[in-house]
Amino acid sequence: MTDFQEMDRRGLVLVGCGRMGGAMLRGWLARGLEPGAVTVIDPKLGSDWADKGLRVNAPLPDDPAVLVLAVKPQMMADALGELPDLRDTLVISVAAGTTIASFENAFPDSPVIRVMPNTPAAIGQGISAMIGNAAATPAHLDLAEALMRAVGRVVRLQSEDQMDAVTGLSGSGPAYVFHLIETMAAAGEAQGLPAELALELARMTVAGAGALAVDADEDPGVLRENVTSPGGTTAAGLKMLMDAETGLPPLMLRTVAAATARGRELGAAK
Ligand SMILES: NC(=O)C1=CN([C@@H]2O[C@H](COP(=O)(O)OP(=O)(O)OC[C@H]3O[C@@H](n4cnc5c(N)ncnc54)[C@H](O)[C@@H]3O)[C@@H](O)[C@H]2O)C=CC1
Ligand SMILES: O=C(O)[C@@H]1CCC=N1
16 A cells, blocks of 8 residues: 555554554554564553564664554653654654653654544544644655544644643543443433343444434534424433533533543643
8 A cells, every 4th residue: 555655664663552552553454554564562562463473572673664652641751761762753642641742852853743543443433633743744744644544534633732622522532422322221221121222222323323423414413403303202302411501511511621631631741
């Protein structure tokens, strides 16, 4: 695949191959990145990555095209301390909170791109938001976009200030949706449905509604109205859910605000 030629030639280094690093690596390999071009640095690499032709905990190539950092923010300083100086390598981080400035300290003059993906990346359905530093050229941004498109859609941000809110919305968001499924299933059970049936109904309702929201031309608000018959069941349910004081709107505001604030704290802790 043309997009990956530079990585195939000069190498890609992935530091941290857990849930997010692993999801990205699976996407890149599926899109044709040469396994032998990938150096994975992770002291606790899962055994399912053995025998895939990857260079595991091996010395870094002299001049890798890309360094992808996917360790927890709290581990980032340690991980950076173990890396050699890099000259002409594009540094990409997916870590929450950790600012571009902290990578510029570690790799002066390097192009740095901060990306916030999310876990549906594991099935190629993620959304990643990205922003580069002044040294990141349009070609670097295109390269990062090609990598992240292997695991879903990509949007570009106007400023790094937006990144914590992105993290609080789409980075953490899958967890909110999983909890929505849990709470809908529990509510179905409370109305007398068997647990297994309630979970299947909740899971497929969220999956189907999500797919329709992506596929349809209408806004989610119109799709919601399409479900709602005047005086019917949905209207009765939404009266609770949409209550401006006790419903989902103020709760979701507080939820995303708390996650955004935690992203800022993680950045300030550096
Ligand atoms: N899980 C998620 O939903 C998302 C995570 N992220 C970001 O991705 C990063 C990784 O998160 P997860 O994959 O969830 O964590 P994880 O715990 O699943 O993976 C982190 C990996 O880093 C490895 N590691 C620890 N110290 C290391 C070191 N010094 N050198 C090399 N590898 C080291 C660990 O062994 C582990 O395999 C975090 O910074 C997080 O903010 C971003 C978006 C979504
Ligand atoms: O919880 C976290 O800090 C990471 C970042 C976004 C999703 N998981």
